[in-house]
Structure formats: structure tokens, C-alpha cells
Amino acid sequence: QLHLQESGPGLVKPSETLSLTCTVSGGSIITSDHYWAWIRQSPGKGLEWIMSSYYSGSIYYNPSLESRVTFSADTSKNKFSLKLTSVTAADTAIYYCARDMATGGTADFDYWGQGILVTVSS
Amino acid sequence: SSELTQDPTVSVALGQTVTITCQGDILTKFYASWYQQKPGQAPLLVIYHGNKRPSGIPDRFSASDSGNTASLTITGTQAEDEADYYCSSRGGGASHYWVFGGGTKLTVL
Numbered sequence: 001q002l003h004l005q006e007s008g009p010g011l012v013k014p015s016e017t018l019s020l021t022c023t024v025s026g027g028s029i030i031t032s033d034h035y036w037a038w039i040r041q042s043p044g045k046g047l048e049w050i051m052s053s054y055y056s057g058s059i060y061y062n063p064s065l066e067s068r069v070t071f072s073a074d075t076s077k078n079k080f081s082l083k084l085t086s087v088t089a090a091d092t093a094i095y096y097c098a099r100d101m102a103t104g105g106t107a108d109f110d111y112w113g114q115g116i117l118v119t120v121s122s
Numbered sequence: 123s124s125e126l127t128q129d130p131t132v133s134v135a136l137g138q139t140v141t142i143t144c145q146g147d148i149l150t151k152f153y154a155s156w157y158q159q160k161p162g163q164a165p166l167l168v169i170y171h172g173n174k175r176p177s178g179i180p181d182r183f184s185a186s187d188s189g190n191t192a193s194l195t196i197t198g199t200q201a202e203d204e205a206d207y208y209c210s211s212r213g214g215g216a217s218h219y220w221v222f223g224g225g226t227k228l229t230v231l
Contacts, residue, residue, distance in 0.1 A: 035218075047157075047165065047208055047222040060218035096164055106153045106171045107210035107220035112164035 002026045004097050004113035012091075012120050018084040022097030022113060029055045029078050035100035036073070037109060038082045040093040048093075049107065052100040055080065087120045094118075126154075126209055126223035133229040134199045142226045144192045144209030154192035156185060157208045159225075165208065169194060196228075204230040 008020035035052040053059040055073045070083040094115040101108035126146040134140035153172030157165035169185040213219035
């Protein structure tokens with residue numbers, strides 16, 4: 001059974017960089033069958049897809065966030081990461097990592113982490 | 123348009139059938155997927171690629187589409203089905219750009 005777990009600071013100051021890591025267990029991130037994704041949810045609001053990527057690249061971004069986000073993967077530790085620069089209060093959200101099924105044409109995320117709340121505040 | 127529109131709230135009597143809808147121009151070209159989210163939990167994929175159920179999802183969950191509307195139907199609704207439901211699909215012409223609907227809160231009476 002695949003398990004994903006987010007980790008990182010729960011509080012980030014405005015204008016700084018938000019950095020989160022997703023540790024995957026029960027399966028390898030080295031696969032060409034799936035992407036690895038980040039999705040966020042502002043408090044009390046809906047879901048927003050941030051990006052999806054193969055472990056080796058081929059990164060797809062939400063156009064509204066593309067200029068501020070970076071994806072990276074550490075295959076030796078079976079982890080992948082998100083960096084979001086120049087954060088503001090609007091970036092306060094629960095951040096989820098997930099597996100993107102890459103079924104082609106549909107947004108299918110079949111495994112999710114429990115989520116981590118990141119608050120942007122001074 | 124990249125927007126997906128859902129009714130904010132829907133209610134259903136225990137044991138009855140309920141349909142939750144999702145509207146958007148993109149749905150005339152691409153399938154929707156559906157997620158269930160209970161308070162304090164991560165979303166759970168209940169329908170993918172239009173009408174497929176992941177392993178472990180009860181067969182009372184089904185989906186269909188017509189024109190610019192995708193629908194999630196729960197037949198014989200159980201108390202544990204009370205949750206928020208989100209549709210998702212492509213955000214536009216880009217091949218890998220996903221958007222979610224605003225969500226529907228399902229109340230089981």
C-alpha cells in the first residue's frame with residue numbers, strides 16, 4: 001500500500017520561500033507510469049492543483065503559480081519536494097502531495113498524503 | 123473556459139439516491155473525476171477517468187456525463203457518504219493542467 005507523508009515548516013514569513021517534502025513509502029517514485037503532484041487547499045475553501053511531475057522531470061504547472069514553484073526529487077530517499085517563493089498570506093493552505101495516475105486527459109490523484117497546514121504570517 | 127461549477131450544497135434522505143453535478147465547457151471534450159473529502163481528511167478519489175471506480179469504492183457511486191455537465195450519483199446513500207464532493211478536469215487547452223470545482227457539501231438527512 002502506497003503511503004505519502006508531507007513534512008516541512010508550518011509557519012513561513014511573507015516574502016520567504018515555502019519548502020515542503022513528500023516522503024513516499026510502499027512504492028518507488030521511480031516510475032514512468034505515474035506523476036507526483038502537489039495540491040493545496042486554502043482554509044475552508046476548495047482544491048487547487050499546483051503541479052505534477054515525473055521523478056525525472058517533465059513538469060507541468062498551474063499557470064497561476066508557475067513562476068514561483070519548483071519541483072525536485074531525491075530518488076535515493078524516495079522523496080519529492082515543492083518550493084514556492086515569495087509567499088503571501090494568500091498562500092496559506094493545507095498542502096497535499098499526491099500520486100497523479102497519468103491516465104491521460106483526467107485529473108486522477110489516487111493516493112494522497114494527510115496534508116500539512118502552512119501558514120504565511122510574520 | 124477553465125471553470126467547473128458545482129452547487130454548494132445538496133441534501134439527501136438516508137437510503138435515497140442523490141446526484142451531484144459539475145458544469146463546465148471543458149466537459150464537452152474531457153472527462154471529469156470525482157473526489158470525496160470528509161472533515162480533517164485528504165480527498166479520496168471515488169471516480170476517475172469519467173466513470174471508473176478505484177478499488178475499494180462501493181458500487182453505489184457512479185458517474186455519467188452529458189454535454190457540459192458531469193454527474194456523480196450515489197444510489198442508496200449512507201450516513202458515511204456525508205462529505206464534500208469535488209469534480210476535477212482539465213483546465214483548458216494545455217495537456218496537463220487540472221482544475222477542481224468549488225465543491226458540493228452533501229448532507230444526509
